[in-house]
Amino acid sequence: MRALLCLFAFCFALALPATxxxxxxxxxxxxxxxxxxxxxxxEDILRRQQGLEVDPRGEALIGDDTAAGMAQQLGTLGGASxxxxxxxxxxxxxxxxxxxxxxxxxxxxxxxxxxxxxFRSGPLATxxxxxxxxxxxxxxxxxxxxxxxxxxxxxxxxxVTRFQAFERxxxxxxxxxxxxxxxxxxxxxxxxxxxxxxxxxEFNATLLEASxxxxxxxxxxxxxxxxxxxxxxxxxxxxxxHDITWFAQAxxxxxxxxxxxxxxxAGQKIIFWSVIILGGSISASGxxxxxxxxxxxxxxxxxxxxxxxxPGWLGMAPFPIEMSPQEExxxxxxxxxxxxxxxxxxxxxxxxxxxxxxxxxxxxxxSGEVDEAWAEQHHSLWLEELREKEKAAPKDAxxxx
Amino acid sequence: xxxxxVGFVGIVVIGVAAYFVLxxxxxxxxxxxxxxxxxxx
Numbered sequence: 001m002r003a004l005l006c007l008f009a010f011c012f013a014l015a016l017p018a019t020x021x022x023x024x025x026x027x028x029x030x031x032x033x034x035x036x037x038x039x040x041x042x043e044d045i046l047r048r049q050q051g052l053e054v055d056p057r058g059e060a061l062i063g064d065d066t067a068a069g070m071a072q073q074l075g076t077l078g079g080a081s082x083x084x085x086x087x088x089x090x091x092x093x094x095x096x097x098x099x100x101x102x103x104x105x106x107x108x109x110x111x112x113x114x115x116x117x118x119f120r121s122g123p124l125a126t127x128x129x130x131x132x133x134x135x136x137x138x139x140x141x142x143x144x145x146x147x148x149x150x151x152x153x154x155x156x157x158x159x160v161t162r163f164q165a166f167e168r169x170x171x172x173x174x175x176x177x178x179x180x181x182x183x184x185x186x187x188x189x190x191x192x193x194x195x196x197x198x199x200x201x202e203f204n205a206t207l208l209e210a211s212x213x214x215x216x217x218x219x220x221x222x223x224x225x226x227x228x229x230x231x232x233x234x235x236x237x238x239x240x241x242h243d244i245t246w247f248a249q250a251x252x253x254x255x256x257x258x259x260x261x262x263x264x265x266a267g268q269k270i271i272f273w274s275v276i277i278l279g280g281s282i283s284a285s286g287x288x289x290x291x292x293x294x295x296x297x298x299x300x301x302x303x304x305x306x307x308x309x310x311p312g313w314l315g316m317a318p319f320p321i322e323m324s325p326q327e328e329x330x331x332x333x334x335x336x337x338x339x340x341x342x343x344x345x346x347x348x349x350x351x352x353x354x355x356x357x358x359x360x361x362x363x364x365x366x367s368g369e370v371d372e373a374w375a376e377q378h379h380s381l382w383l384e385e386l387r388e389k390e391k392a393a394p395k396d397a398x399x400x401x
Numbered sequence: 402x403x404x405x406x407v408g409f410v411g412i413v414v415i416g417v418a419a420y421f422v423l424x425x426x427x428x429x430x431x432x433x434x435x436x437x438x439x440x441x442x
Contacts, residue, residue: 100436165404172408180412217416224415225408291428366402 031055092324104293104325112323116330124334125189128341135345139352149253149358151374159369160386162379167232168368174225174275180218182344184211189337216290223283230276236263237272242381258377262385265378271350278343285336289329296328298335 033041044054068075088094089109098105163171187195188211196204242259243266246252249259251267259265264272288295302319305311311318323331354361360374375383423429 100438168404169408169411172405173411176409176412213420214416217419218412220419221412221415292430292433366405368404 102293107324107326110324110326112327112330116327116334119334120189120337124337124341125193128337129190131341131345132348135348139349139357143352143357146253148356151359151371152256152258152377153373155360155374156372158372160372160375160383161368162364162370162375163368165368166228168365170225170228170232171365173221174229177218177222177225178279178343178347180214181222182340182347184215184218185337185340187211188215219283219286219290222279226276226279226283229272233264233272234276237269239266239269242266243269252378258380260380261378261382263379263382267353271346274343274346278339278346281339282336282343285332285339288332289336292329293325296325298328298331299323 031041031043033039035041040054047054085094086109089096090111092107094108096106096108187207191204191208191211195207240262242261246259246261246266249257251265252258253267284297288297299321303321306318306321320327354365360371363374364370372383375386427433
């Protein structure tokens with residue numbers, strides 16, 4: 001019997017800790033939600049932000065009889081639907097009236113902003129960046145494979161005037177402003193992601209503020225130069241039959257042939273029309289951005305494109321023709337950036353061929369004088385025209401006083 | 402080279418002129434988006 005009692009006492013002693021362990025995890029006390037009437041509290045929100053588990057008892061009570069009564073200040077709408085109110089705000093049939101600010105201030109909700117933001121920080125940044133880096137990489141590869149395009153044979157030492165002073169001034173006005181606009185635009189696009197983490201937010205903020213001033217004001221020099229360049233060179237950039245020969249011989253870039261060309265060859269004509277058309281489009285969207293909400297142009301453009309049937313050609317739904325003033329700005333910004341990336345890639349190639357890519361090319365825009373051998377090899381028809389003009393001019397002619 | 406330099410100077414001149422002309426003409430955001438009850442400067 002004593003042994004039995006001892007065994008019982010031993011088993012009881014063993015069982016004690018286990019009982020204590022089972023009793024230990026007591027249910028957590030319900031958070032004090034008296035302030036919110038039982039709904040979630042600030043602590044719940046903070047826990048959710050930290051990824052921690054939130055006591056579901058707070059959420060379960062939302063919208064129950066804890067809600068304020070219909071007649072109270074924050075009461076529910078009763079039979080009316082909240083979602084209908086939000087939908088009306090979202091799609092602009094809410095009848096909101098404002099005493100100042102016009103149509104822009106009327107818009108309380110504009111969900112197109114999210115699509116624009118995602119496009120701008122997603123595909124635009126990614127593909128735009130790769131387009132520029134890819135162009136630089138392709139040119140580097142081309143340089144390694146082809147090397148610098150040299151003048152065949154000896155230079156003559158005699159020069160001809162390729163571009164007059166005003167032509168060169170206009171070119172550099174356009175080129176310098178475009179480079180400034182390109183860099184400042186890229187800073188604005190990529191500064192937060194690639195400059196701030198390395199050089200600091202303060203530096204990035206200062207750089208972006210300066211970029212904004214430069215971008216907004218230098219744009220006028222670009223637009224003026226674009227007009228100059230158009231009128232100076234449009235006549236020389238009308239396509240002709242020699243362009244076909246130029247393309248057939250790959251412009252002489254691949255191989256050793258020198259296709260005949262007048263003042264501008266087919267490759268230069270592509271550059272010219274790219275600058276005029278894309279630069280013109282960038283200027284138009286840029287003006288729309290410079291004077292916010294004053295020059296909306298996308299809804300009008302989309303009406304024309306829909307009438308022509310462009311979306312159908314691309315297998316797309318008709319473009320939106322009713323948009324809020326803010327959406328107009330978003331389309332203008334997106335288009336401005338897309339076209340700018342394309343033009344930047346083209347201009348990088350132009351800078352390459354006009355500098356390290358071809359011997360003697362820079363002189364045309366530097367001093368304006370090119371060697372006759374260079375002119376003969378790259379613009380033979382233009383040189384012929386120039387010589388014929390010289391012959392036609394009377395030798396005893398004196399310049400007007 | 403001279404034409405290039407003149408072109409670059411032209412960018413600065415046009416840019417500065419544009420800034421002051423637009424500022425004077427009341428095209429700054431502060432002017433455009435302010436009203437008697439909204440001051441943005």
